[in-house]
Amino acid sequence: MSLATTAWDFLTEPHYHDIIGVNASKQWMRRRKPVNVKSFSILHNAVMFFASLYMVIETLRQAAENIGWGRAGGGAMWGNVAEAPGKPFSKSGARLANVLYIHYLSKAYEFTDTLIMVLKKNERQISFLHIYHHATTFFPCWWAVMNYAPGGDTYFTCCVNSSVHVAMYGYYLLSAAGVKVPKAVKKAITSMQLVQFGLFFCHALYGALIATHYRPRIIVALCLWQAVVFASLFGQFFWQNYVMQSKGIASENKAAKAA
Numbered sequence: 001m002s003l004a005t006t007a008w009d010f011l012t013e014p015h016y017h018d019i020i021g022v023n024a025s026k027q028w029m030r031r032r033k034p035v036n037v038k039s040f041s042i043l044h045n046a047v048m049f050f051a052s053l054y055m056v057i058e059t060l061r062q063a064a065e066n067i068g069w070g071r072a073g074g075g076a077m078w079g080n081v082a083e084a085p086g087k088p089f090s091k092s093g094a095r096l097a098n099v100l101y102i103h104y105l106s107k108a109y110e111f112t113d114t115l116i117m118v119l120k121k122n123e124r125q126i127s128f129l130h131i132y133h134h135a136t137t138f139f140p141c142w143w144a145v146m147n148y149a150p151g152g153d154t155y156f157t158c159c160v161n162s163s164v165h166v167a168m169y170g171y172y173l174l175s176a177a178g179v180k181v182p183k184a185v186k187k188a189i190t191s192m193q194l195v196q197f198g199l200f201f202c203h204a205l206y207g208a209l210i211a212t213h214y215r216p217r218i219i220v221a222l223c224l225w226q227a228v229v230f231a232s233l234f235g236q237f238f239w240q241n242y243v244m245q246s247k248g249i250a251s252e253n254k255a256a257k258a259a
């Protein structure tokens with residue numbers, strides 16, 4: 001059995017959900033009524049929306065200064081060597097490190113999404129995709145990047161993911177406030193997420209095959225693995241929510257017309 005299969009089996013095991021407390025929380029809520037978290041959700045989504053917007057602007061600003069885009073002989077978009085931890089930072093390099101650290105911490109704060117789902121008893125949303133995402137992004141992924149390969153290209157992942165999160169938390173903010181967002185908008189956000197994982201895959205592949213010197217190999221392998229897993233999970237989400245559902249609606253309409 002390959003290591004990938006073993007890891008997959010472990011992560012899909014219901015015991016894994018026990019370890020991180022999701023099953024226990026769901027069980028606890030089963031005996032209770034859904035909690036009204038409307039104001040709390042609005043506040044949480046607004047915080048994440050503005051924090052994500054800040055991270056997009058700040059990574060672009062500091063990366064432009066730090067990497068030297070626009071300057072003659074300035075750095076490339078990809079393949080900037082990750083600084084060794086402990087090395088003195090330039091002014092903009094230190095500011096970039098601060099944004100990345102905020103991004104890393106935001107991954108822990110994103111567990112609030114799970115709390116909202118549990119309290120609302122929206123079990124449909126507490127999917128394997130959701131649990132896997134929240135259980136692996138803060139640790140080991142961002143933890144490993146911040147400890148072993150900060151700086152360099154890390155701004156790219158932070159910037160792309162924060163851009164997607166501006167759209168995602170904007171959507172959740174409107175939904176939490178009771179606004180009926182058109183399905184086409186939801187589909188566009190899932191498409192953005194798929195493009196994001198495609199970009200992350202290309203970026204990791206570039207590190208694996210071309211710029212082999214710029215990041216520790218284990219980090220590159222971790223990024224490749226995550227890009228493939230997330231692309232598969234979000235592809236499945238897309239298929240179930242937009243393709244199968246619209247096929248179901250179309251056949252229901254056909255049956256209603258025939259009746």
Ligand SMILES: CC(C)(COP(=O)(O)OP(=O)(O)OC[C@H]1O[C@@H](n2cnc3c(N)ncnc32)[C@H](O)[C@@H]1OP(=O)(O)O)[C@@H](O)C(=O)NCCC(=O)NCCSC(=O)CC(=O)O
Nearest residue numbers: 041113116117125130133164168172175176186189190193
């Ligand atoms: C369109 C998506 C962004 C979201 O899909 P959903 O199926 O969750 O969308 P939905 O239509 O059910 O969302 C509306 C419901 O969410 C509630 N809601 C509001 N704020 C929320 C919050 N912060 N977290 C969780 N739920 C929230 C609303 O009140 C509403 O509840 P009600 O229905 O009761 O009115 C999708 O592409 C997606 O990401 N799906 C995966 C789900 C997931 O776990 N995503 C977040 C982590 S992944 C991630 O973050 C990837 C990345 O980095 O890009």
